[in-house]
Amino acid sequence: MSADRKHWVIGILSGLAMAASWYAGLRLAPTDEHMGDVYRIIYVHVPSAFTAFASAFALLVTSIACIRNQGERWLDFSKAVAEVGLLFTVLCLATGSIWGKPTWGTWWTWDARLTTTFLLGILYTGWLILHSSWSPGPQRMKICGALGILIAADVPVIYQSVNWWRTLHQPQSIVRSGGSTMAPEMLQTLMFSVLAMLLFAAWLSIQRFLNLTLRGQIESASYKEMK
Amino acid sequence: MLNDPAPFINGAYGIAAFLLLGFAGWLVVDRKRLRVLARALKIGDKKHG
Helix, strand or coil, X not given: CCHHHHHHHHHHHHHHHHHHHHHHHHHHCCCECCCEHHHHHHHHHHHHHHHHHHHHHHHHHHHHHHHCCCCHHHHHHHHHHHHHHHHHHHHHHHHHHHHHHHHHCCCCCCCHHHHHHHHHXXXXXXXXXXXXXXXXXXXXXXXXXXXXXXXXXXXXXXXXXXXXXXCCCCCCCCCCCCCCCCCHHHHHHHHHHHHHHHXXXXXXXXXXXXXXXXXXXXXXXXXXXXC | CCCCCHHXXXXXXXXXXXXXXXXXXXXXXXXXXXXXXXXXXXXXXCCCC
8 A cells, every 4th residue: 555545544534533523422412401402513613622722732842843943844844733723723713603603692702712712813824924925944944933932822821811801701611620510421522522633633734744745845856857 | 592503513513524624635636736746757656646
C-alpha cells in the first residue's frame, strides 16, 4: 500500500470515529431535562472549541521552534495548524450561534466568551494573511512565531472569560474543580466526541503539512529547472 | 423547551459535515495534483499517488 493510501485509510477511520461520536450524541445520549434535544449540538460545538484550542497549543509549540529558527518546516507546520485552527474556530462559532438562537433567543451577542472566541478566529486569519504577505526568510519565521504565541495566549482568556466577566454563556461545566456537572452518560459521549474530533483534526493538520512540504519541493525543483 | 429542535440540530451538524468533509476532500484532491506535478519533475517516491 502506498504512503498516501495509508494516510487515506487513517483519515477514513478517524472520520468514521467522528461520525460514530455524532451518532452517539444524536441517538444514544439521554435528552437534557431543561433544554430538551437541542442540547445535542453540544456534541459538535464543544469538540470544535476544544480542537480550536488544541490547534492554538500546537501553534504555540511550532511558533517557539520558528522563533528559535529551527527550519522552514516548522513554519509549514504552523501554517497547517493555523488553517485547521481557523476551520474549527469557524465551526465553533457557527454551531454556537445556531445553539444560541433557541436557547438565548439571539444568533449573536457581544458576550465575553463569544467575543474572545471571535478574536481567536480573527487572529488565526491575521496569522495566515501575515504568512502569505511576508517574503520567506528568518524575519517571517520570527514575526509569525510571535503572532502564534499571541494566538495561544488568547485561549486561557477564552477559557476564563465566563469567570472574569458577566456573560450569557453558561459557566464551565466540563473541566472544572469539583468535577463535571454533566450526567455521566452525557459526559462519556462528549469525551468520545472530543477525542474523535481531535484525532480527525490531527489527521487534517498532518495532511496539510505534507501537502505544503510537497508543494515546497515542487517549487524548488521547478526553480532549479528554470535556472 | 423548544417545540421543534430538528432544524437547529440539522443545521449545526450539516455545517460541521460540510466544512470538515470539504476541507478533507480539498486536501485529497490537492495531494493528487501535487503528486502528478512531483512525478513530472521526478521528485520523491514513485510508489505514491
